[in-house]
Amino acid sequence: xxxxxxxxxxxxxxxxxxxxxxxxxxxxxxxxxxxxxxxxxxxxxxxxxxxxxxxxxxxxxxxxxxxxxxxxxxxxxxxxxxxxxxxxxxxxxxxxxxxxxxxxxxxxxxxxxxxxxxxxxxxxxxxxxxxxxxxxxxxxxxxxxxxxxxxxxxxxxxxxxxxxxxxxxxxxxxxxxxxxxxxxxxxxx
Amino acid sequence: xxxxxxxxxxxxxxxxxxxxxxxxxxxxxxxxxxxxxxxxxxxxxxxxxxxxxxxxxxxxxxxxxxxxxxxxxxxxxxxxx
Numbered sequence: 001x002x003x004x005x006x007x008x009x010x011x012x013x014x015x016x017x018x019x020x021x022x023x024x025x026x027x028x029x030x031x032x033x034x035x036x037x038x039x040x041x042x043x044x045x046x047x048x049x050x051x052x053x054x055x056x057x058x059x060x061x062x063x064x065x066x067x068x069x070x071x072x073x074x075x076x077x078x079x080x081x082x083x084x085x086x087x088x089x090x091x092x093x094x095x096x097x098x099x100x101x102x103x104x105x106x107x108x109x110x111x112x113x114x115x116x117x118x119x120x121x122x123x124x125x126x127x128x129x130x131x132x133x134x135x136x137x138x139x140x141x142x143x144x145x146x147x148x149x150x151x152x153x154x155x156x157x158x159x160x161x162x163x164x165x166x167x168x169x170x171x172x173x174x175x176x177x178x179x180x181x182x183x184x185x186x187x188x189x
Numbered sequence: 190x191x192x193x194x195x196x197x198x199x200x201x202x203x204x205x206x207x208x209x210x211x212x213x214x215x216x217x218x219x220x221x222x223x224x225x226x227x228x229x230x231x232x233x234x235x236x237x238x239x240x241x242x243x244x245x246x247x248x249x250x251x252x253x254x255x256x257x258x259x260x261x262x263x264x265x266x267x268x269x270x
Binding site: 110 | 192195201204205231232235238240241242243248250251255256262263
């Protein structure tokens with residue numbers, strides 16, 4: 001399949017993928033200066049490696065792959081046991097058992113969200129939202145960021161992540177259940 | 190009759206695309222009878238709104254300064270190549 005956005009014009013990379021890569025890195029390293037540096041390193045490495053770009057993947061996927069290695073290198077330098085494997089889903093089980101009982105009923109019943117508008121005005125809420133996103137499974141975090149926060153269309157998500165639309169529904173459903181659960185536990189207004 | 194697991198799946202999918210007539214009808218009936226799933230549906234809308242706004246939050250966007258710095262680093266890298 002021909003990749004989408006397959007442009008090796010490095011001038012456009014920063015505008016097109018910079019914010020996405022930055023927000024992804026920030027979820028992992030939780031330090032914005034470090035995240036900026038990792039994005040820069042990623043682009044520089046990508047320029048060097050541009051010849052080896054395989055048109056099997058999209059530019060965004062390729063850049064994200066380089067970024068993951070940079071993040072993993074960073075953790076290794078710190079002596080932390082977070083290796084590349086932790087940034088990629090090993091065997092993503094899509095079981096919904098942590099959310100639903102065998103009869104399909106809720107395990108943790110969703111509450112009505114208390115005054116949503118007020119929440120969005122508070123710094124504390126955004127801190128918790130960020131933590132909840134960071135707690136998602138790798139693939140869920142990537143798809144949720146791309147789709148909901150950076151506004152990527154369903155069609156582009158399918159192409160870019162090589163997912164069927166059914167895969168995307170499943171990933172989004174799980175991400176939303178996790179986020180909703182996480183906010184319920186951590187956001188006390 | 191849908192259970193909550195199925196209803197939550199449909200409610201999530203409805204955020205991204207139009208459901209079929211029967212799916213919509215089944216979901217509507219379930220939501221009419223189920224407070225929990227109605228709450229979940231509200232949360233879905235809330236998550237959408239929070240995500241939409243967070244796009245312009247500093248956690249999800251490079252600052253202009255950082256962009257400039259990265260752009261010039263990329264440029265000198267390319268000129269060097």
